[in-house]
Amino acid sequence: MRTIMRKLFKFFYNVEVKGLENFEKAGDRVLIVANHLSFIDAALIYLFMPQRPLFAVNRFIAQKWYFKPFLKLVKNFPLDPTNPMATKAMINEIRKDKKCMIFPEGRITVTGSLMKVYEGPGMIADKSNAKILPVRIDGAQYTPFSRLKGKVRIKLFPKITVTILEPRTFDIDAEIKGRKRRHAAGIKLYDLMSQMLFDSSDYKRTxxxxxxxxxxxxxxxxxxxxxxxxxxxxxxxxxxxxxxxxxxxxxxxxxxxxxxxxxxxxxxxxxxxxxxxxxxxxxxxxxxxxxxxxxxxxxxxxxxxxxxxxxxxxxxxxxxxxxxxxxxxxxxxxxxxxxxxxxxxxxxxxxxxxxxxxxxxxxxxxxxxxxxxxxxxxxxxxxxxxxxxxxxxxxxxxxxxxxxxxxxxxxxxxxxxxxxxxxxxxxxxxxxxxxxxxxxxxxxxxxxxxxxxxxxxxxxxxxxxxxxxxxxxxxxxxxxxxxxxxxxxxxxxxxxxxxxxxxxxxxxxxxxxxxxxxxxxxxxxxxxxxxxxxxxxxxxxxxxxxxxxxxxxxxxxxxxxxxxxxxxxxxxxxxxxxxxxxxxxxxxxxxxxxxxxxxxxxxxIKGRAKRFAKIAGEMVSLTAVETYLSKLWAYNHHAVVSIPDAKKGEALVLVTDKTDAERADISAYAKKQGIGELSVPKTIKIVDKVPLLGTGKTDYVSVQKLAS
Structure with a gap:
C-alpha cells in the first residue's frame, strides 16, 4: 500500500525529496519536525521518509473520521494536550531510540508562513536528548488540501518538494530549570524552524x-x-x-x-x-x-x-x-x-x-x-x-x-x-x-x-x-x-x-x-x-x-x-x-x-560608536540623552551633539524645537531619574525645525553645524 501511494504522489505531485542522506545522519533517537501547510503533510512524511516514524497525534484530532483511515496505516501516539503525563509518555517512547514526527505549529497554516511554534515539542526534544531533524515541505500550500483557498492560486496538482535538512541538537544551559527551561527550549525550536525555512529557500536567484x-x-x-x-x-x-x-x-x-x-x-x-x-x-x-x-x-x-x-x-x-x-x-x-x-x-x-x-x-x-x-x-x-x-x-x-x-x-x-x-x-x-x-x-x-x-x-x-x-x-x-x-x-x-x-x-x-x-x-x-x-x-x-x-x-x-x-x-x-x-x-x-x-x-541599541562623547573622562551616549529628553518632552523633536570644551574635553549641545526649553528643567528631571549631571546638555539651541533627511532620520551633519 505504501509503495502504491508513493508512486501515485510522485505521479500527480512530481514529489522531489532532497537531503535523504541527512535522515541517516540523525541516528536512532530522533524528533522529526516539519512546517504544516496542508492535510497531506503527514502522508508526505509517511511516504517519503526512508523509515516509518511514530506520529504524535492530538487525541481530539485523531477522533475525526477523516483521519482514522490514515492512522490505521501509520504508527501513532495519541497525545492529550491537557494531560502532562501524556507528554512524559511521549518522551519515554523517544528514549527507546525511536523516530517520532511532530508538527510544532500544531495546526495547518492559514497564512502560508510559519505560525505559532509551541514550546512542548522543544521540551520533548530537550528531555529525551533526541536529535532534531528539520523537514521543509513546499508546494502543498497550493493544493486543495490547504487552508489557503481564496488566498493563493490553488492548483490541482502542484509540484511538491520535501527537503530534509541536517540534524541539530539543543544546547541549553544545565542551570536553567522548570518553566524557564521549557521557554528556552521553545525559543530554540522556533529558531531552528525559522533557520530551516531560510536554509531551504531559493535565495540564489535574480x-x-x-x-x-x-x-x-x-x-x-x-x-x-x-x-x-x-x-x-x-x-x-x-x-x-x-x-x-x-x-x-x-x-x-x-x-x-x-x-x-x-x-x-x-x-x-x-x-x-x-x-x-x-x-x-x-x-x-x-x-x-x-x-x-x-x-x-x-x-x-x-x-x-x-x-x-x-x-x-x-x-x-x-x-x-x-x-x-x-x-x-x-x-x-x-x-x-x-x-x-x-x-x-x-x-x-x-x-x-x-x-x-x-x-x-x-x-x-x-x-x-x-x-x-x-x-x-x-x-x-x-x-x-x-x-x-x-x-x-x-x-x-x-x-x-x-x-x-x-x-x-x-x-x-x-x-x-x-x-x-x-x-x-x-x-x-x-x-x-x-x-x-x-x-x-x-x-x-x-x-x-x-x-x-x-x-x-x-x-x-x-x-x-x-x-x-x-x-x-x-x-x-x-x-x-x-x-x-x-x-x-x-x-x-x-x-x-x-x-x-x-x-x-x-x-x-x-x-x-x-x-x-x-x-x-x-x-x-x-x-x-x-x-x-x-x-x-x-x-x-x-x-x-x-x-x-x-x-x-x-x-x-x-x-x-x-x-x-x-x-x-x-x-x-x-x-x-x-x-x-x-x-x-x-x-x-x-x-x-x-x-x-x-x-x-x-x-x-546603546548608540553609535561615533555618537559617544568623552566628558571629564566618562563616555556619555548621545542617543541615551536624546532618549530621556524624548520622555521629558515627548511631543518635540530633539537632537544632541557634542562640541569641543576646554575644561572637560567635550560638551553636549541640545538642538530642539521646544520653544521654552530650559536647562534647569532638564537638570531637575535628570536628577529625579538618577541620571548624572554629565548627561545634561550644557547648551540649548532652539530652532523652528530640527533638520531631517528625506528618510525621516535626523540630519546630524546639519545639526552639528547649528551647534557649532
Whole structure:
C-alpha cells in the first residue's frame, strides 16, 4: 500500500525529496519536525521518509473520521494536550531510540508562513536528548488540501518538494530549570524552524527571475502594485512593460552599467527598476531630497552617465536645478515620457509576446545572482554619503530571512510611503512584498501626515513601514478608525520613542514592531515579531546572521556589533575611488553601533560608536540623552551633539524645537531619574525645525553645524 501511494504522489505531485542522506545522519533517537501547510503533510512524511516514524497525534484530532483511515496505516501516539503525563509518555517512547514526527505549529497554516511554534515539542526534544531533524515541505500550500483557498492560486496538482535538512541538537544551559527551561527550549525550536525555512529557500536567484516565478505562482492577473493615480498593475502587465521599457533603455546603456534612477514612489518607478534588472543594468537609486551637491557627488562616485526620471516629477518636485546640474556634468537625463512617445505598435507587440513567455526571453548568465542588483546611497546623517552595492543574493537572502520570522501572505496589503531611494523603503516596503505576491500601494511622500492615514484606511492596508518621526506624525492626525485593518507596523531607521509606541497601542490598538538594520545589510538585521516581542529592544537577530561584539574602551555594557551573512553588501563605492567596488573585509560588516544582548537574544541599541562623547573622562551616549529628553518632552523633536570644551574635553549641545526649553528643567528631571549631571546638555539651541533627511532620520551633519 505504501509503495502504491508513493508512486501515485510522485505521479500527480512530481514529489522531489532532497537531503535523504541527512535522515541517516540523525541516528536512532530522533524528533522529526516539519512546517504544516496542508492535510497531506503527514502522508508526505509517511511516504517519503526512508523509515516509518511514530506520529504524535492530538487525541481530539485523531477522533475525526477523516483521519482514522490514515492512522490505521501509520504508527501513532495519541497525545492529550491537557494531560502532562501524556507528554512524559511521549518522551519515554523517544528514549527507546525511536523516530517520532511532530508538527510544532500544531495546526495547518492559514497564512502560508510559519505560525505559532509551541514550546512542548522543544521540551520533548530537550528531555529525551533526541536529535532534531528539520523537514521543509513546499508546494502543498497550493493544493486543495490547504487552508489557503481564496488566498493563493490553488492548483490541482502542484509540484511538491520535501527537503530534509541536517540534524541539530539543543544546547541549553544545565542551570536553567522548570518553566524557564521549557521557554528556552521553545525559543530554540522556533529558531531552528525559522533557520530551516531560510536554509531551504531559493535565495540564489535574480530579482527579475523571482518576478517571473511569482507570476507563475499567483497568475498573470494577480494585482501587485498601485499608486496615487489609482491604476493598478498586475504581474502580466508589469513583466510586459519591463520588456518594452528595458529594450528601449538597452539602446542607451551598456550591460553592467550603473544607471541613475530619480523617481518617487509610483508604479512607473517599479517598472523602471525591473526593466533595468531584465537587461542586466544596475539601478542606482538617487536621493533627490539631499540637494544637487550630494546627488552629483553620488553620480560621480558610481560613474553614472545616464539618469532616468519623469518630467512631471521634476516639475512638481521643483528639481530643475538638479537636472541642470547633472547636464553640466555631461550626465544624460532621459525622461520616461519621451521614451513612451517613441514606443510604436511593433514595440508593444514584441513586449506582449515576450510577456506571454517571459522565461524564454529572460536568460540571465550563470551565477547572475551574485552580480550587483542595485546601488543605494547612505543617508549621510553623519558624514559623506557612500554608494552601497547590493547583489541579487543579498536582497533575496534578506527577504527570506524576514519571511522566516513574519507571517505575511498574498492576502496582505502593504502601504509604502518610504522613499525607494532608501533601503528600508526599497527592500522592506517594495521588493519584499512584490517578490512574495503581496499587493503594495505606493505613495510619494511620507510627510503628508493627514493624507497617509486616510489612504491606509481607504486601501485596507494590513502592513506598513515607517520611522518614529513619520509614525508619530500619523498618530497625531489620524482618525481613531483609520488603522482598523492594520495587522503589523514595522519601525526602523531611528529609535522608536516609547510615547509613539504607547500612542499607537492605546489609540489605535496596533502594536509597533521595532527592527534594526543598515543599508549595508539589505537592510534588516533584527526585528521584533508577533511571536517574539520585547518593547524597548530591536528584536532578535534574523536567521543565518553571524555576529560578534567587539569591546569598546570606556563602554562597560555591550560592545560594537559586527555581522556576517548572505545579506551583507557586496561592497562600497567611495568618492575617492569612483566606480571601484570595495568589498567588506572577510565578509564582515562593522555596524558602528554599540549594542547589548540579553539571554534570549534581544538587542538593545546603546548608540553609535561615533555618537559617544568623552566628558571629564566618562563616555556619555548621545542617543541615551536624546532618549530621556524624548520622555521629558515627548511631543518635540530633539537632537544632541557634542562640541569641543576646554575644561572637560567635550560638551553636549541640545538642538530642539521646544520653544521654552530650559536647562534647569532638564537638570531637575535628570536628577529625579538618577541620571548624572554629565548627561545634561550644557547648551540649548532652539530652532523652528530640527533638520531631517528625506528618510525621516535626523540630519546630524546639519545639526552639528547649528551647534557649532
Amino acid at each position: 530579482l527579475f527571475r523571482s518576478v517571473i516565478d511569482q507570476s507563475h505562482i499567483h497568475g498573470r492577473r494577480h494585482i501587485i502594485a498601485e499608486d496615487a493615480l489609482r491604476k493598478p498593475i498586475n504581474y502580466g502587465s508589469l513583466i510586459t512593460r519591463c520588456f518594452i521599457l528595458g529594450d528601449k533603455i538597452a539602446q542607451n546603456t551598456k550591460k553592467g552599467e550603473y544607471v541613475g534612477v530619480m523617481l518617487p514612489n509610483m508604479v512607473t518607478s517599479i517598472v523602471t527598476f525591473f526593466a533595468l534588472q531584465y537587461i542586466g543594468r544596475v539601478p542606482a537609486m538617487l536621493n533627490f531630497s539631499t540637494g544637487e551637491k550630494n546627488l552629483i557627488s553620488a553620480c560621480k562616485t558610481a560613474k553614472i552617465k545616464t539618469i532616468y526620471t519623469s518630467k512631471r516629477f521634476v516639475t512638481m518636485g521643483k528639481l530643475e536645478g538638479i537636472v541642470e546640474a547633472a547636464k553640466k556634468q555631461k550626465i544624460k537625463v532621459i525622461y520616461l515620457e519621451d521614451i513612451a512617445g517613441e514606443v510604436n505598435i511593433f514595440d508593444k507587440l514584441t513586449g506582449f509576446c515576450k510577456g506571454l513567455f517571459p522565461s524564454a526571453f529572460y536568460k540571465p548568465e550563470k551565477n547572475a545572482y551574485q552580480k550587483p542588483a542595485v546601488v543605494l546611497f547612505t543617508s549621510g546623517s553623519e558624514g559623506t554619503p557612500k554608494g552601497v552595492v547590493l547583489s541579487h543574493e543579498n536582497i533575496q537572502a534578506n527577504r527570506y530571512q524576514l519571511a522566516s520570522r513574519v507571517d505575511f501572505g498574498p492576502t496582505d496589503i502593504v502601504f509604502n510611503a518610504l522613499p525607494i531611494f532608501h533601503s528600508f523603503g526599497l527592500t522592506g516596503g517594495t521588493l519584499l512584498p512584490l517578490l512574495s505576491g503581496i499587493r503594495t500601494f505606493f505613495y510619494p511622500s511620507p510627510l503628508h501626515y493627514r493624507i497617509v492615514p486616510e489612504l491606509i484606511y481607504d486601501t485596507n492596508a494590513t502592513i506598513m513601514f515607517g520611522t518614529d518621526t513619520f509614525l508619530s506624525g500619523y498618530a497625531r492626525f489620524a482618525n481613531n478608525y483609520d488603522f482598523y485593518s492594520v495587522r503589523y507596523v514595522f519601525a526602523g531607521a531611528e529609535k522608536l520613542k516609547e510615547e509613539t509606541r504607547r500612542l499607537w497601542a492605546e489609540k489605535y490598538g496596533v502594536r509597533i514592531f521595532e527592527g534594526y538594520g543598515a543599508t549595508e545589510t539589505s537592510p534588516a538585521l533584527s526585528t521584533n515579531t508577533p511571536m517574539h516581542n520585547k518593547p524597548g529592544t530591536v528584536g532578535r537577530l534574523l536567521p543565518a546572521i553571524e555576529y560578534k561584539l567587539e569591546d569598546v574602551p570606556g563602554i562597560e555594557e555591550g560592545g560594537k556589533l559586527i555581522v556576517k551573512g548572505a545579506n551583507i553588501m557586496k561592497g562600497y563605492l567611495l568618492s575617492k575611488t569612483p566606480g571601484k567596488l570595495i568589498p567588506p573585509e572577510d565578509g564582515y560588516y562593522d555596524t558602528g553601533d554599540i549594542v547589548s544582548m540579553d539571554d534570549e537574544g534581544y538587542i538593545t
